[in-house]
Amino acid sequence: MEGPRPVVLSGPSGAGKSTLMKMLLRDYDGVFGFSVSHTTRSPRPGEVDGKGTMDISDTLQAFNQADYHFSNREAMQEDIDDGTYIENAEFSGNLYGTSKSSVDEVRANGLICILDVDIQGVRNIKQTDLDPIYVSIQPPSMEILEKRLRDRNTETEESLLKRLEAARVDMELSNEPGVFDMLIVNDDLEEAYEKLQSVLIEEITKVQSTKKERCNS
Ligand SMILES: Nc1ncnc2c1ncn2[C@@H]1O[C@H](COP(=O)(O)OP(=O)(O)OP(=O)(O)O)[C@@H](O)[C@H]1O
């Protein structure tokens, strides 16, 4: 498919991927679209189910408002077996997956498709022809990561410990050469955001130029 390259945002749970992604969506209207994943985990308070946004007429809003398509293990496993997903993984006791249609819908609208996936997802996407820009968002330290996750107040103690264990693995694998195009340590949020914009600026400019050309023709 032609158009801008997608971007994969990965890194430990609590490192700040969603925070940074929301800044991009806020600052670059009509440039980015979020690939809404499926998951078997329960919705957190305030999270929006993608299924509920499907009848929103403005599809741009639908991409960028939903957090997940919340599903159950049986339905997701069936879809995995049917080849519905580009990639899927088990993380902290739940299934997560990127459906082909979630990515295709965003790309068909000429937007930079953002995929928020764990390190297993990164490995699996590398086996596809998607050719995204790979960015890893890392915390300054395990201690700060634990504090951010605890302060976010979304996890049980069991889930939090699983996420910290997964974070140790992530931090080790992400530092291997060649896995990511850029590793960003999210200490100061504004500095991390500037680095993220810098790695994406070429694709951002492409989308903005195409939009301008369309407006002028
Ligand atoms: N630079 C930062 N300094 C301080 N707090 C931050 C920073 N970046 C993010 N946070 C906070 O850390 C918490 C975790 O951030 P966020 O939810 O964006 O992480 P995430 O990587 O998307 O996690 P998950 O993978 O679990 O969805 C949030 O409460 C967020 O407000």
Ligand SMILES: Nc1nc2c(ncn2[C@@H]2O[C@H](COP(=O)(O)O)[C@@H](O)[C@H]2O)c(=O)[nH]1
């Ligand atoms: N491999 C995939 N990983 C995904 C996907 N969607 C999200 N994630 C990752 O899961 C963890 C936990 O997310 P949370 O929302 O429960 O905190 C985090 O690392 C995400 O990046 C996906 O479709 N595939």
